[in-house]
Amino acid sequence: MNHPARIAVLAIASLVHLNANLASVPGGRMAVAAEPPGAELFSREVAPLLTRRCLACHGGDAAHRNAAHRQENGGFRLDTRERLVAGGDSGPAIVPGEADRSPLLRRVMSDVDASERMPPEGPRLTAREVDVLRNWIHGGAAWPAEMSLKSPRAAAATHWAFQPIRKPPIPEVRSTANARSPIDLFVLAPLERLGISPAPPADPATLLRRVSLDLIGLPPALEDLATQADALRQDALRIDTNRWIANSWDVGPDAYDRAVDRLLALPAYGERWARPWLDVSHFADTDGYLTDQERPVAWRYRQSLLGSLNADLPFDQFTVEQLAGDLLPSATPEQRLAAGFLRNTLSNREGGADLEEYRVEQVVDRAAMVGAGWLGLTVGCARCHDHKYDPLTQREFFGFYAVFDAADEINLDVPLPGEAEPFAVAYADYRRQRDALVAPLKTELEALQVRWERRLLEAVAAPSEDPKWDRQWEVLGLIWGGRLGEGQLEGCEIVRTPWPERTDDERDRLQDYFLAHGSLIDPGRFRDLKLDALRQELTKLRGKVPWPTRAPTMRAARHPRRSHVHLRGDFRVPGEPVVPAVPHWLVPRPLPADGSARLAFAQWLVAPDQPLTARVVVNRAWQEFFGRGLVDTPEDFGLQGHPPSHPELLDWLAAEWPRHGWSVKWLHRAIVSSATYRQSSRIVDPTVATRDPRNAWLARQMPLRLSSDQVRDAALVASGLLVRHIGGPSVFPPQPASVAKEGFSNDWKPSAGADRYRRGLYTWMQRLSPYAHNVTFDAPPTNAVCVRRERTNSPLQALALLNDPVFDEAARALAERLLARGPASESQRIEFLMRSAVARPPTAAEARILAGFWRTLWDRRIAESKVSGLGDLEAQRAAELAAWTGVCGVVLNLHEFVTRE
Amino acid sequence: MNPRPFWSRRELLTRSACGLGAAALSDLLKDESARSGERPQPAVLDPLAPRPPHFAPTAKRVIFLFMSGGPSHLDLFDPKPELNRLHGESVPGSFLKSLADPVIKGNARCFGSPRKFTRHGASGMEFSDFLPALGACADDLCMIRSMHTTSSNHDPGQLLLQCGTPLFGHPCIGSWVTYGLGSETRELPSFAVLLSNSGEGIDAGTALWSNGFLPSNYRGVTFRGQGEPILHLTNPRGMGRVEQRARLDALRQMNAERLAATGDAEIEARIEAYELAYRMQMAAPELVDLSHETAATRQRYGLDHDRTRAFGMNCLLARRMVERGVRFVQLYHSTWDDHADLNGHLAKNTGMTDLPAAGLIRDLKDRGLLDETLVIWGGEFGRTPMHEIRRGTTPGKEGRDHHPFGFTMLLAGGGIRGGYVLGRTDDLGYHAIEDRVHVHDLQATILHCLGLDHTRLTYRHQGRDFRLTDVGGSVVTKILREGGVAKRPPSAA
Secondary structure, X not given: OOHHXXXXXXXXXXXXHHHHHOOOOOOOOOOOOOOOOOHHHHHHHXXXXXXXXXXXXXXXXXXXXXXXXXXXXXXOOOOOHHHHHHOEOOEOOOOOOOHHXXXXXXXXXXXXXXOOOOOOOOOOOOHHHHHHXXXXXXOOOOOOOOOOOOOHHHHHOOOHHHOOOOOOOOOOOOOOOOOOOHHHHHHHHHHXXXXXXXXXXXXXXXXXXXXXXXXXXXXXXXXXXXXXXHHHHXXXXXXXXXXXXXXXXXXXXXXXXXXXXXXXXXXXXXXXXXXXXXXXXXXOOEOOOOOOOEOOOOHHHHHHHHHHHHXXXXXXXXXXXXXXXXXXXXXXXXXXXXXXXXXXXXXXXXXXXXXXXXXHHHHHHHHHHHHHHHXXXXXXXXXXXXXXXXXXXXXXXXXXXXXXXXXXXXXEEOOXXXXXXXXXXXXXXXXXXXXXXXXXXXXXXXXHXXXXXXXXXXXXXXOOOOHHHHHXXXXXXXXXXXXXXXXXXXXXXXXXXXXXXXXXXXXXXXXXXXXXXXXXXXXXXXXXXXHHHHHHXXXXXXXXXXXXXXXXXXXXXXXXXXXXXXXXXXXXXXXXXXXXXXXXXXXXXOOOOOOOHHHHHHHHHOOOOOOHHHHHHHHHHHHHHHOOOOOOOOOOOOOOOOOOOOHHHHXXXXXXXXXXXXXXXXXXXXXXXXXXXXXXXXXXOHHHHHHOOOOOOOOOXXXXXXXXXXXXXXXXXXXXXXXXXXXXXXXXXXXXXXHXXXXXXXXXXXXXXXXXXXOHHHEOOOOOOOOHHHHHOOOOOOOOOOOOOOOOOOHHHHHHHHHOHHHHHHHHHHHHHHHHOOOXXXXXXXXXXXXXXXXXXXXXXXXXXXXXXXXXXXHXXXXXHHHHOOOHHHHHHHHHHHHHHHHHHHHOOOOOOOEEO | XXXXXXXXXXXXXXXXXXXXXXXXXXXXXXXXHHHHOOOOOHHHOOXXXXXXXXXXXXXXXXXXXXXXOOOOHHHHOOOOHHHHHOXXXXXXXHHHOOOOOOOOOOOOEEOOOOOOEEEEOOOOEEEEOOOHHHHHOHHHEEEEEEEEOOOOOHHHHHHHHHHOOOOOOOOOHHHHHHHHHXXXXXXXXXXXXXXXXXXXXXXXXXXXXXXXXXXXHHOOEEEOOOOOOOOOOOOOOOOOHHHHHHHHHHHHHHHHHHHHHHOOHHHHHHHHHHHHHHHHHHHHHHHXXXXXXXXXXXXXXXXXXXXXXXXXXXXXXXXXXXHOOOOEEEEEEEOOOOOOOHHHHHHHHHHHHHHHHHHHHHHHHHOOOHHHEEEEEEOXXXXXXXXXXXXXXXXXXXXXXXXXXXXXXXXXXXXXXOOEEEOEEOOOOOOEEEOOEEHHHHHHHHHHHOOOOOOOOEEEEOOEEEEOOOOOOOOOHHHEOOOOOOOOOOOOO
């Protein structure tokens, strides 16, 4: 092995730790030679460990936090060697050279008594960590002169991710032959230092399949001329893809760039890129929790997202609309819908659920989404206590919380094309008829309802006086708008709103609710007035109106809440009051104290001096194209996160992106145009692969297993079954009925016709019993923000690809397509199949294997048909189809088929 | 000083054809990495390879009979003469203070249990007349009468018991165990889920056997009562066993070609996954084929009676699974959520489950499996000493509401003391007041029996090391069998 390179590896590994945890050491300086022996062990292992596990309590700045602190930390600090050796109230902590006599070591061991053990919270130190400490003390507890460790708060002042983004200069490299863009120079420079050559470019077929899967989520469809004419009539989109493939065969210097442009312009681009964003919002079509009721209009958020992505809405504008579109001055319906991002939190409608408890969960969840999605901070950790590792205090967390506490869930009438006019006509009639129906009882009915509402409000103000009314209020919050995906607390908020301030629609809906559920106020009067009959008439009348489709969004809270810190994270134990605020140590900015804080907060997220958003979002884009971010803890850019593998590249992209108008398509184009992206994913030099198993250095591309959507979509494309209808409500592809039954009273009625073959993006997402294929292929749970998907490889995936009727049907359809092309040689057919599935012709060996398998199936079929006595021609046809279906099944199961190389 | 030449195509094909799996490859890489001083390549390490526990275990596997909905401790396990005495009267105020449910508060009345309790076995453990068969196993059972939990709603309560948190998205105990110990079997999933055949779904659904943020290899695999036992186990129509083998051979050769061309070690793992899938296709039907079980066994599990058959089949399957190396079997029965007609429903549920659950324990014991198999019986919470006032107020048809402050669970085998009752509740069966065992303590104890330290079984996610017991949990040492108690974990493994 190349000796100098080994040393470089070590140095880089050390720097990783230093940058992460030792803010006091300027990155890149590794002056171990001048330090006492053992200092390297200290820098690489001990300092990060002490910082991570001890400094929150035993650090330099802990003293000022509160008076009780001295009691909590035993007057002990270990931020310098002197203090560590001197110890605290209970005497010296370590005896250099004598590990066994060092109390510190005893107290971190796993078998120490709970009252003594350190750290008191979190996991025990691992055996390896204890060994590190033991060896280090044993070796004399070396500590570089003058160095002091810093606690999260102090370390944050110099933590890389919290520093302003300054566009770094493009590095010089010796050879630019392998570079196509500045990105490549940032990647090549360290590779040159390591003496590693980048991989050669991927071959065109691999590259085209890769870029197609990465940009539109679909493999290139291969159509022959005969079906192309047919396709032309059916679906312009598919043709576009075909033409691109056809063009790609005629090589021109800018063929690739033109292909990229075409892909970016396809509506399928939005479909592909909606998925990672839906993961952030943890979108689903149901409520979650026990009853997991459907949200039949949840899809409208997905639809609006598709529109934003395909229109390349600048990310700063996108951010504002996702979080506060409803608060924009004269917001358009589309902008309001975008704020439906915040409506993908869960709703608990189980009887007995505490309304406030689960509302609080939603607000916390929204803060956590923003934390992970924009800031790359695990803010949820600060819900119960100050963040252990990052400077975020519990109070600061509740500053975020207050931003979202000042908002209510609401659904709006947002007519789909063609709905508005018929509705307007019908509504006038409805209004008139409704008023006429109610008129004879109006006075008495309203008097009853007023009494009912007063009683409800009394129950809220003084709970436990009368459980029946506590329950009545609770039920209002549990069932309001259930199975319609409405905001569940809207009914409660309407009751809290004075009558004159209610809209006609609100009055009608609350009146309908009262008629159905309010008889508790006076059952006798309800009977006498025949209110049930009125309810039935109104229901019938309502049924005649072509109501416009509703859509979920948010609004500023009608009744401002007083937000508090929740002590120990418990909403029932309010601490000090809080107002919407951002952490002052990041980029200070005052926020308004009312419901408009959300808008100001969203604008702050994309303010030019806010250093996290651009880095975090650029990093996630990078992750989609390489399987791994430049920061491979995309959810955590804090002190515990990993430092970037290429800090200058990350900052260069994060600086350039806003200068290009926050255009996401610009960012994607920039990445896929680089030579780094266009490299082969093959391992050229196994020693490099061993030294860099996770490919952090980017000396090649990475083969990536397709996502759950993409696996199924790819089979539908290859077989020609995919129905390219863009957008619309969710669909139910077939799956065994038993899957949905795993949840509580769920049902799965497979869609008929074309909806069986839609892209995976449109598959109905049931939180409690998700579509089985998605679970098998690592779709994340829909309960919380997800910024990184797993990619596993399991026997259940094998069973699904082999035997799931969806894939069997695809294999058969592909075989039928193949045979429909007319007579052809076996090898021509095999070539067609391989091109359809993996966009390349087979090797000779592969062709032999497939032909052999075809022959096996064919022979067995023919033998069987002789027994069953089928006519020759018919038997041959059947055998041919069966044998080719089998071969197609193999091709659609190839590792290469479910992998983007 | 030359780099090691890449594997030859022949070498790879041979290795794959021999079925040398990812484990072999990872060994190879380990050797190599040991030489080069670098870490092995994580991508190719088999996530299900067996891993040693933290310390010597007393249980090798677990069968968790999850009684979803909250069985009434007061009518099954925890006799309360004082409650019977107060029957129909208001609840003494001291008990109501901590009651969060406004529905019960105020006008609730004590609801004595109409059940008769009898002492069983040498230990004299008490069971109600609804559980004669489990009672007969008393000396093998450990009864914890002092369980308590933090949620009084079904799905948060169930999630807490299974996943250690009331929130969705966290791994369940079976996933944690599989993550910690890997798989003993190369033919079956290591973590199996058997759903109730009572026709009622489980409240919290698949989240209860979810891998959460762990890789999906650790997810529970649902065995289905009807149709194919594992999803997509059956070959497509027209694909017989011979064709299937030929198909897999062709696929393996194709993948091996690509492996040779690209050197992508993930392909090796994929080849191995297909072979495991094939072995599952062979093994799973054999597993669920009960035709070779004797008449005595069928009787023991109640397979010959309509009432007990569904649950009995699952209990018998659970035994067959642990015999075949499945490490964690999660078996659900729902629902014990008896808000009304408590007695009628309890009669039905115990009628379905008592005999088979006892049959399982006896059968395991007779086969010498009980010593190393931990069996757990229980639900997410107990039920109130007061009767339900929302529904179930009709005389003779009363029910009880959810109750998190004190309830009972049973354990057997796997290093747990038999014939032992731990803890007690107060005179109404309201609060656990002695030797209180929180759900996290139970989880810590289960892991302990398996040789796992619950504070060391962690997984880093979203910047934090998560564990099953969150930030709580202590091993309940009192219920560990003497002599069978695991040694204190060594300080350095």
